[in-house]
C-alpha cells in the first residue's frame with residue numbers, strides 16, 4: 263500500500279474536509295484510491311488517506327451528507343420477508359449473531375447500571391430482538407424510519423429514526439449502548455462517542471465494533487479488503503485508533519475481541535469475490551435463475567467456510583478483521 267506522499271489540501275475538496283477528525287492535523291499521505299466495488303452506486307474514485315500525525319486512515323475529501331445519501335442503497339438493511347430463502351437467512355443470521363449477544367450479555371451482567379440497552383444502527387432489529395427474547399430491555403435507533411418500523415413489527419423492539427445526538431432519550435438513562443459497524447460510517451465519530459457517553463448511566467457500558475484496519479486481511483489484500491467499503495466507510499480504524507478515541511471520549515476500555523463469526527469469515531469471502539456477496543447481489547438486483555442463485559450462494563458459503571482458519575488465526579494474533587470493544591463510562 264504505497265501512495266504518493268502529499269501534504270495539505272486534497273484536489274477534490276475544501277481544506278476543512280481534509281483535516282483528521284481525531285487529531286486535527288491537515289497533513290496526510292494518499293494510500294490508494296477506491297470506488298464502490300460492492301454495490302456499484304458510483305464510479306467516482308475516492309482517496310483513502312493516512313493522517314501523518316496520528317495514523318488514522320480516512321476517506322478524503324469527505325462527501326457531503328447529501329452525496330453520502332446516494333451511496334446507501336434503499337434496501338440496505340435486512341428484511342427476511344415471507345420467502346423460504348428469507349427465513350433460512352434469518353436462521354443463519356441468528357446463529358452467527360450469538361457471538362455478539364454473548365459479548366453484550368457479559369457486559370450487562372458486570373455493570374451496576376440499570377436501564378435499557380440502546381442499539382444504535384439497529385437496522386431491521388434482529389439483534390435487539392434477540393436480547394429482548396433473553397429478557398433484556400432493548401431499544402433501537404436507526405437513520406432509516408423504515409428500518410425502525412421493521413424493528414418494532416418483526417421483533418417487538420421500540421425503535422426511533424434519527425441521529426444519536428438528537429435521539430429522544432433522556433441523558434444518563436441507558437445501562438448499555440451498542441454500535442455494531444456504525445462508527446466507520448459517521449462523519450464525526452467522536453461526536454457519536456460523546457453522545458453515547460451522555461446517554462449512559464454511570465458505570466454504563468458501550469459496546470462498539472468496527473472493521474480493524476490493523477488486520478492481516480488489509481495487509482494482504484490492500485484496497486480489495488472489504489473493510490475499505492468506499493465511499494461508505496469514512497474512517498478505517500485500527501484497534502489502537504479506536505482505543506485512543508474511546509479514552510479521549512470519557513471511556514475506559516475493559517475488553518477487546520477480534521473474532522466475529524458473523525463478520526470475519528464473510529468479510530474475507532466478500533473481499534475475494536464481491537460479485538458473490540448475497541447482499542451485494544440483492545442490492546444490485548442481479549437477475550439470476552433459482553438454480554444460479556443457489557449455486558452462487560453455495561460457492562459463497564464454501565468460500566466463507568474455507569476462510570475460517572485464516573480468520574481464526576489472525577484473531578488469535580489480535581489482528582482480526584473486526585474488533586469489538588467493551589468500554590465503561592468513566593467517572594467524571
Ligand SMILES: [Zn+2]
Nearest residue numbers: 282285313316
Ligand atoms: Zn490524525
